[in-house]
Structures are given as C-alpha cells and as structure tokens.
Amino acid sequence: MSRPVGIRDVAHEAGVSVTTVSHVLNETPNTRVSPETRQRVRDAAHRLDYRPNRLAQGLRTRSSGMIGLLTEEIATTPHAGRIILGAQETASKHNLTLAIINSHLSADATSRTDDVRALLDRHVDGIIYATVYHHEVSPPAELDAVPAVLIGARDRRGFLPAVMPDEERGASDVVRLLVDVGHRRIGFASNSEDVPATRGRLRGYLSALALSGIDVDDRLIVSAESEAAGGYLAARALLSISPPPTAIFCYNDRMAMGVYRAAYELGLRIPNDISVVGFDDQDPIAGSLYPQLTTVALPHYEMGAWAVDALKARMDSADSPEEEVLLRCPVVVRASISPPNPQERYGGTGVSTSPRDP
Numbered sequence: 001m002s003r004p005v006g007i008r009d010v011a012h013e014a015g016v017s018v019t020t021v022s023h024v025l026n027e028t029p030n031t032r033v034s035p036e037t038r039q040r041v042r043d044a045a046h047r048l049d050y051r052p053n054r055l056a057q058g059l060r061t062r063s064s065g066m067i068g069l070l071t072e073e074i075a076t077t078p079h080a081g082r083i084i085l086g087a088q089e090t091a092s093k094h095n096l097t098l099a100i101i102n103s104h105l106s107a108d109a110t111s112r113t114d115d116v117r118a119l120l121d122r123h124v125d126g127i128i129y130a131t132v133y134h135h136e137v138s139p140p141a142e143l144d145a146v147p148a149v150l151i152g153a154r155d156r157r158g159f160l161p162a163v164m165p166d167e168e169r170g171a172s173d174v175v176r177l178l179v180d181v182g183h184r185r186i187g188f189a190s191n192s193e194d195v196p197a198t199r200g201r202l203r204g205y206l207s208a209l210a211l212s213g214i215d216v217d218d219r220l221i222v223s224a225e226s227e228a229a230g231g232y233l234a235a236r237a238l239l240s241i242s243p244p245p246t247a248i249f250c251y252n253d254r255m256a257m258g259v260y261r262a263a264y265e266l267g268l269r270i271p272n273d274i275s276v277v278g279f280d281d282q283d284p285i286a287g288s289l290y291p292q293l294t295t296v297a298l299p300h301y302e303m304g305a306w307a308v309d310a311l312k313a314r315m316d317s318a319d320s321p322e323e324e325v326l327l328r329c330p331v332v333v334r335a336s337i338s339p340p341n342p343q344e345r346y347g348g349t350g351v352s353t354s355p356r357d358p
Contacts, residue, residue, distance in 0.1 A: 086304025171204025231258025
C-alpha cells in the first residue's frame, strides 16, 4: 500500500516550506504569505488529495475538530433533516465534524446528563442542544464544560446563545396576506395544547387583525388536537358560525388536512369558497394537498446553520455575546388562497353541517 500524502509532500509540490503549508492550510492569522503562494499551496494539496491528520492536529491544538448535536427527538421528527443538514453543511465549512445523539423527549435529568457526558467523552469542542418545543430549559451543568448554544429553547439562566423561529411574526405575516387579498372574517384552527408555539401563533393572528383594524370575534378561534382529526373538527365548528369565515388559518399543515376534508364534505371549493393557510411547510403535506397549501416555513436549515456559526464563535472567543435570535419564518404562497367569493355563497346564514352526498 502506498503511504498517505503528508504535509512535506504538499510543500515539495508547491515549492514552499512545511511551515508555509501549515500556515496556509490551518489559516493561521497574521502570517505574511502572499495570495499567489496561498493559492499554489491549496492547488498542490488538491492535486495530491491531501488530508490533514486530525489526530496529530488535535494533540497539538488540544482540539478534536468535532462538535456535538444533542437533540430531544428532533432526529425522529419530519423537520429534523433540515436542522441536521444546516448544521452539517455549516460545520463542514468550518472544517468541523458533527456528532449526533438523539435523546427522548421524556428523558429525565440523569439521562440528559449522560448524553452530554457521552459527547464530552468523545472530546467534542462544543455542543449544540436542540429541543422540540420552544421553551425555557435548564441545561445539564456538564454542558458548561465546553462552549454551547441552544436551538429551539431559551437558557433559563440566560448564559447560552439561542436561536428560535419567530412564530408570532410568521403567523402575523400569513394572516396579513389573507387580509391583503380581501378577507375580513378569518378563522383560526388553533392547537389545544398549551405550548409556546400555540401562544406565539395566536399572538400573531391577533396582532395581524389589530394592525388591519379588524375586530376580534372569539367565535372564530377554535382549539383542537393539532392533527388532521383536530383540524376537521375545528373547521366544522368554524364553518357552522353565522356568518362563517371566508378563510381559515391553521395552526399547522396537519390541521389543514382536516380542514380540506371538512370543506369537501360541505361542498366548498378551495380557494373559491374558502381560503386555507397552514404553518410549518411540512413535507410532503403542504405540496401534496390539492390545491397546494399556502403555509409558513419554519427556518430549520437556517437554525442549524446559525447554531454552528454561533458555536464556532464561542469556541474561538470567550468574549462572544450571549444572544437570543429569532429567525423569520417566510410565507410560502401556493394555490389555496384567493379573494373572498363575491357571490357571497354563504348568504350570512352559516354553512350546513350535513356532509355532501357521495
């Protein structure tokens, strides 16, 4: 077997010293190496397919080049791939390797501590702690052994940087979109579970109405299970009100599935008779419904990327700020909205709750 390519081979190929190669490939700051020489070294390393010896580097720098991602069941949720992809691709840009441990949502404090210790035993240089729900957490004390950041949660002590989706603004933006196309009676099929996302999306709904000068009708807010069955029940309740809403904002895309079913049973066409919007942009639901669902995308990729960038900054400098960042949730416009039906299909008397004939 041929021996692996070493730093001396790169130096010989580029016609420079080993020290110069080390400075260039390790991006050592404040070194006097011309741009032309830097490019020559990089080209030589690429031609020789040079791979740095991570073990040797770690022994010199006391750094493993590895960071940990500790999750609370995120790795088993539909959105996980984007968070992990954002973290993984950004880690690669920083020449870091990502190690992932998936913890159970119901895990006790001892289990979480053991998970952190498992990452520390692998000599990670930093840890990203990601949670399912956007709430305050008390991270395991062992997390203080290395730089750390949070995804989807606030540090109750206020020590760790955190990144979360701006649920309130996302909800406000999509409801304002409905207002902009002419809707004034907008129902909200909300989540019956009291979690931060429920409260944030409700605040966004209410703020959009207030900014648009629309009075709140409490009858137009119906809470149910945040699944298709709950969306169905919420839609049946909303569409029985007199006068009924001309649009429904759903807590998530799964509830929107149930709203579609209820509309079909009542003989209502989407979006001609009733506009529907969701939240999450969950694959494959939003793009597979007919018509395709207008919804709000959670910035999962961006949160994963932000977390790695913030962690790298803390690894490089103890003076990096402790901050909390809310990332905007963009509205993804598809075919499920249109102006209210000018023929006033409902006639102000509500919609029959009897299902349509098969």
